[in-house]
Amino acid sequence: GAGVSQSPSNKVTEKGKDVELRCDPISGHTALYWYRQSLGQGLEFLIYFQGNSAPDKSGLPSDRFSAERTGGSVSTLTIQRTQQEDSAVYLCASSFSGGFVAFFGQGTRLTVV
Amino acid sequence: DAKTTQPNSMESNEEEPVHLPCNHSTISGTDYIHWYRQLPSQGPEYVIHGLTSNVNNRMASLAIAEDRKSSTLILHRATLRDAAVYYCILSSPTQGGSEKLVFGKGTKLTVNP
Numbered sequence: 001g002a003g004v005s006q007s008p009s010n011k012v013t014e015k016g017k018d019v020e021l022r023c024d025p026i027s028g029h030t031a032l033y034w035y036r037q038s039l040g041q042g043l044e045f046l047i048y049f050q051g052n053s054a055p056d057k058s059g060l061p062s063d064r065f066s067a068e069r070t071g072g073s074v075s076t077l078t079i080q081r082t083q084q085e086d087s088a089v090y091l092c093a094s095s096f097s098g099g100f101v102a103f104f105g106q107g108t109r110l111t112v113v
Numbered sequence: 114d115a116k117t118t119q120p121n122s123m124e125s126n127e128e129e130p131v132h133l134p135c136n137h138s139t140i141s142g143t144d145y146i147h148w149y150r151q152l153p154s155q156g157p158e159y160v161i162h163g164l165t166s167n168v169n170n171r172m173a174s175l176a177i178a179e180d181r182k183s184s185t186l187i188l189h190r191a192t193l194r195d196a197a198v199y200y201c202i203l204s205s206p207t208q209g210g211s212e213k214l215v216f217g218k219g220t221k222l223t224v225n226p
Binding site: 004033035042043044045048056091093099100101102103104105106107 | 145147149155156157158159162200206213214215216217218219
C-alpha cells in the first residue's frame, strides 16, 4: 500500500482481555514508531523500532504493554489485561532510517469497557 | 529531549496569512526543527522541517531565527482545511537510525470563514 496501514481501525474490548494492534509500515521504511493519544490529549511516545530491534522502549507505560516487529516490516502492539485507562487512539508511524519525514497511519481507536 | 513552547491556540481568517510561533531556546546544534499537523480524527502529517535556513514547500514556509532559538511556521493563505493542531518538534537524526519525535501539546489553529 501507499501509506502506513493500521488494523483494526476500531476495537472494543472488555476490561481484562488482551488485544493486538497491527501496523504495516511503508515498504522500505526501517524505522517504526508507536504512539498513543488519549481523548483531547497530545501524542505520547510508546516505542521505536529500527529494523527488528527496539532501541527505545522508554514510553511503554507498564509491563502489560509489549511490541514486536518481524522481518523488519509488520509490527504488533500487544496490551495484556486491558484497563479502562488504556482507551485511546494508537498511532503507528514509519520512516526511512535517519529520515526526516515520518508517515503516520490513521490509528486504531481502542475502547475498553 | 529538547523542549518547545507554542501558544495553545490561534485564530485566523480564511485566505489570510497565518504565523505560528515556536520557541526552542535550548535547541542543540544538531537539532532539526520539524512541524507536523493533525487534522481532526486523523494521524499527524508532516508539514516542513529545517536546520538553519528558511525553507519553503508547497504547504508552508518555515522561518528560523538567526540564533535558532525560535521559528515560525507560515501558512501563506489559510483555508478551512488548514484548521488543525500544529506541532513544533525538535529532533536529531542519529547515525543508522532516527530519533523519535516527541510531541508537545501544539497550537490549535481555528480558521474562520
